[in-house]
Amino acid sequence: MVVQALKDQGVDTVFGYPGGAVLPIYDEIFQQNDIRHILVRHEQGAVHAAEGYARSTGKVGVALVTSGPGATNAVTGLTDALLDSIPILVLTGQVPTFMIGSDAFQEADTVGITRPCTKHNWLAKDTDTLAETLHQAFHVAQSGRPGPVLVDIPKDVQFANGTYTEPKKADTTIYQPQTKGDIEAINELVEAIAVAERPVFYTGGGVINSGPQASKLLRELVEATGIPITSTLMGLGAYPASGENWLGMLGMHGLYEANMAMHDCDLMINIGARFDDRITGLISAFSPGSKKAHIDIDPSSINKVIKADIPIVGDVTSVLTDLLKVFKAQGKRTNKAAIAKWQAQIADWRKVECLKYVQEGKTIKPQYALERLEALTKEHDRYITTEVGQHQMWAAQYLGFEDPNRWMTSGGLGTMGYGFPASIGVQMAHPDSLVINVAGEASWLMNMQEMGTAVQFRLPVKQFILNNERLGMVRQWQELLHGERYSHSWSEALPDFVKLAEAFGAKGILCSDPDDLDDAIMEMINYDGPVIFDCLVEKHENCFPMIPSGKPHNEMLLGEANTQGVIQAGGAVMV
Amino acid sequence: MSALKIKKGSTSHSAYNLRPTFSDEPETHTLAVLVDNEPGVLARVIGLFAGRGYNIESLTVAEVDHTGHMSRITVVTTGTPQVIEQIKAQLGRIVSVHAVHDLTVEGASVERELALFKVAGAGEKRVEALRLADIFRANAVDSTLESFIFELTGAPEKIDAFADLMRPLGLIEVARTGVAALSRGAE
Numbered sequence: 001m002v003v004q005a006l007k008d009q010g011v012d013t014v015f016g017y018p019g020g021a022v023l024p025i026y027d028e029i030f031q032q033n034d035i036r037h038i039l040v041r042h043e044q045g046a047v048h049a050a051e052g053y054a055r056s057t058g059k060v061g062v063a064l065v066t067s068g069p070g071a072t073n074a075v076t077g078l079t080d081a082l083l084d085s086i087p088i089l090v091l092t093g094q095v096p097t098f099m100i101g102s103d104a105f106q107e108a109d110t111v112g113i114t115r116p117c118t119k120h121n122w123l124a125k126d127t128d129t130l131a132e133t134l135h136q137a138f139h140v141a142q143s144g145r146p147g148p149v150l151v152d153i154p155k156d157v158q159f160a161n162g163t164y165t166e167p168k169k170a171d172t173t174i175y176q177p178q179t180k181g182d183i184e185a186i187n188e189l190v191e192a193i194a195v196a197e198r199p200v201f202y203t204g205g206g207v208i209n210s211g212p213q214a215s216k217l218l219r220e221l222v223e224a225t226g227i228p229i230t231s232t233l234m235g236l237g238a239y240p241a242s243g244e245n246w247l248g249m250l251g252m253h254g255l256y257e258a259n260m261a262m263h264d265c266d267l268m269i270n271i272g273a274r275f276d277d278r279i280t281g282l283i284s285a286f287s288p289g290s291k292k293a294h295i296d297i298d299p300s301s302i303n304k305v306i307k308a309d310i311p312i313v314g315d316v317t318s319v320l321t322d323l324l325k326v327f328k329a330q331g332k333r334t335n336k337a338a339i340a341k342w343q344a345q346i347a348d349w350r351k352v353e354c355l356k357y358v359q360e361g362k363t364i365k366p367q368y369a370l371e372r373l374e375a376l377t378k379e380h381d382r383y384i385t386t387e388v389g390q391h392q393m394w395a396a397q398y399l400g401f402e403d404p405n406r407w408m409t410s411g412g413l414g415t416m417g418y419g420f421p422a423s424i425g426v427q428m429a430h431p432d433s434l435v436i437n438v439a440g441e442a443s444w445l446m447n448m449q450e451m452g453t454a455v456q457f458r459l460p461v462k463q464f465i466l467n468n469e470r471l472g473m474v475r476q477w478q479e480l481l482h483g484e485r486y487s488h489s490w491s492e493a494l495p496d497f498v499k500l501a502e503a504f505g506a507k508g509i510l511c512s513d514p515d516d517l518d519d520a521i522m523e524m525i526n527y528d529g530p531v532i533f534d535c536l537v538e539k540h541e542n543c544f545p546m547i548p549s550g551k552p553h554n555e556m557l558l559g560e561a562n563t564q565g566v567i568q569a570g571g572a573v574m575v
Numbered sequence: 576m577s578a579l580k581i582k583k584g585s586t587s588h589s590a591y592n593l594r595p596t597f598s599d600e601p602e603t604h605t606l607a608v609l610v611d612n613e614p615g616v617l618a619r620v621i622g623l624f625a626g627r628g629y630n631i632e633s634l635t636v637a638e639v640d641h642t643g644h645m646s647r648i649t650v651v652t653t654g655t656p657q658v659i660e661q662i663k664a665q666l667g668r669i670v671s672v673h674a675v676h677d678l679t680v681e682g683a684s685v686e687r688e689l690a691l692f693k694v695a696g697a698g699e700k701r702v703e704a705l706r707l708a709d710i711f712r713a714n715a716v717d718s719t720l721e722s723f724i725f726e727l728t729g730a731p732e733k734i735d736a737f738a739d740l741m742r743p744l745g746l747i748e749v750a751r752t753g754v755a756a757l758s759r760g761a762e
């Protein structure tokens with residue numbers, strides 16, 4: 001029944017780990033060949049892999065885990081997917097209905113535990129409605145603002161026979177979010193674009209989630225208006241990094257020109273982003289002089305943090321289609337002279353070269369490693385995942401994304417240990433592509449057990465570890481905020497990554513000399529199989545630019561100077 | 576590389592604090608939330624309030640449509656206008672929620688609450704309690720030689736007022752149902 005429902009939903013891959021409470025489903029899986037099951041080494045890995053699969057395909061990713069510890073191990077992945085709006089379905093086994101509530105072996109209140117970290121969840125108590133529930137779960141996961149859903153299936157419900165409901169017959173009226181934007185608000189936005197002198201597009205993960213068409217429309221809109229565009233971490237790739245109006249990423253570690261443009265603009269057009277605190281910095285000083293339009297499919301995102309002057313609730317694809325229609329019908333009006341001046345101002349900000357760094361001596365700078373990785377891989381059919389930390393921010397800054405769905409990173413939750421399993425999910429979906437996880441050594445160790453998965457399923461994922469032997473991002477904050485008292489931010493007793501790779505039957509590459517870097521990267525790319533690339537980098541490099549917590553956009557830190565005590569009491573309480 | 580000048584001494588606010596941008600006064604609103612009557616739905620609604628730090632002043636819930644499996648949750652909450660707007664939007668996001676009505680802003684409405692008061696005492700106080708109960712049209716639904724239980728229905732303010740009066744007269748215990756509310760008129 002479960003497998004049939006998955007097949008009918010077009011699922012070809014399930015990431016999972018068996019246990020007593022899901023054995024009937026595993027038995028079904030054993031007896032068919034349409035759905036591939038990828039045996040992970042930890043349930044957290046299964047969920048992140050499903051996320052990677054989902055993010056890189058736009059389809060719903062599926063994970064299957066057992067009751068109790070299997071379900072609790074899935075919680076981090078669910079929360080991650082909730083915060084980044086990734087559509088996944090997690091199926092959990094449960095003790096039989098007649099034992100629920102008795103503290104049975106491997107019983108956990110899975111629906112209770114996961115209620116706040118799913119978009120919706122179900123306890124399937126009846127085999128006759130199980131199929132419909134599963135179809136509804138797919139519907140909820142991918143409609144409106146996408147997110148994780150969970151169906152908890154007691155073992156007796158798995159064993160019993162029941163009537164199957166086809167996807168078409170399932171009742172999806174239970175959830176029908178608004179997708180079409182209010183046309184009056186769209187007209188108002190077109191009017192605002194016509195007169196704006198310093199407009200900027202601020203785009204986010206919502207553009208990616210809306211599907212490839214949304215990115216196409218966005219590109220068309222940017223070219224037609226000549227308005228500069230920046231994006232959140234989650235939205236990279238919706239507009240190409242090589243595009244002439246591209247400002248680079250904004251936010252805490254965003255580019256100088258992007259943050260300055262956000263601060264000084266007179267019209268901010270937010271498309272599918274949510275004014276996260278990594279973006280706004282000090283709220284009371286956030287882009288003080290601008291009119292703000294906010295396009296979002298989730299009404300609760302609007303006016304949550306920043307008051308929108310032109311709120312538009314709707315799906316990005318639908319709203320941009322209407323917006324372009326009206327914009328063209330009204331003669332594509334923009335204030336060209338003013339925008340040219342605005343672009344000149346931006347060009348001045350660019351001259352600051354906020355990403356400049358110096359590569360000298362025999363130590364590899366992490367920025368250099370990423371620049372070389374970019375140069376040597378950008379022509380490839382490439383997908384990038386990351387872990388969380390400095391390396392993640394550097395990857396966002398130094399790698400260029402030309403297309404949507406090519407960049408998988410844990411933004412909202414900031415989950416160390418996300419990148420490796422996510423790369424496995426991506427590689428499953430794109431077997432012939434080059435999939436690289438840009439990692440920090442500490443993050444990578446959090447889910448290193450998945451080397452077993454990569455080797456078993458011959459997934460040639462490349463683990464590009466920027467090894468600074470530090471919890472670099474923590475160390476940076478301690479330098480800036482805690483008087484250089486580096487409390488527990490070393491990576492002690494690190495494994496020999498090359499030997500570790502070999503122990504798993506994979507390839508390990510060690511590189512510590514800038515002169516060897518290109519050859520080593522080429523060796524990694526050309527190796528047909530999983531690789532752990534241990535790139536020893538400068539240990540004390542800080543990630544700049546940086547807007548310290550509690551500061552406005554125009555008070556950005558650019559270089560190594562002036563980093564002492566920059567975060568003051570008010571900002572210190574924030575993360 | 577030159578570092579940009581940092582202005583020292585500027586006061587910082589938490590990014591999680593909405594006050595700097597929305598400095599409005601808190602308001603009390605009565606929300607009617609129509610939900611599927613299914614296991615866990617109340618936990619979803621309450622969990623939302625707890626998880627996001629919203630206030631619940633009063634909450635009532637009961638099935639109102641047996642065939643349609645619908646329950647009505649009436650929740651009285653306080654917050655700035657932006658927080659109230661957030662609460663409504665967040666409630667609307669819950670898959671099991673069908674509709675959210677803000678009875679405080681959607682035209683006139685009727686709010687009622689039922690309460691039981693146990694008052695113990697003798698002599699003059701006992702007589703006074705009875706007299707006041709009569710003025711408030713509260714019914715005595717239980718009586719012993721030392722005590723009464725009064726039943727009172729009315730707007731929450733009326734219940735509050737009665738409780739204040741009973742306190743010096745020997746009020747021992749109060750049970751309140753919380754607010755039930757409907758908008759006025761045919762709609």
Ligand SMILES: Cc1ncc(C[n+]2csc(CCOP(=O)(O)OP(=O)(O)O)c2C)c(N)n1
Nearest residue numbers: 389390391414416440441442443471472473
């Ligand atoms: C699961 C989890 N635990 C703790 C943190 C806090 N944290 C953020 S970055 C970081 C250090 C990451 O170190 P590493 O992976 O080596 O990356 P680097 O910053 O050195 O590039 C830590 C501990 C987190 N984000 N996730």
Ligand SMILES: [Mg+2]
Nearest residue numbers: 440441470472
């Ligand atoms: Mg590190």
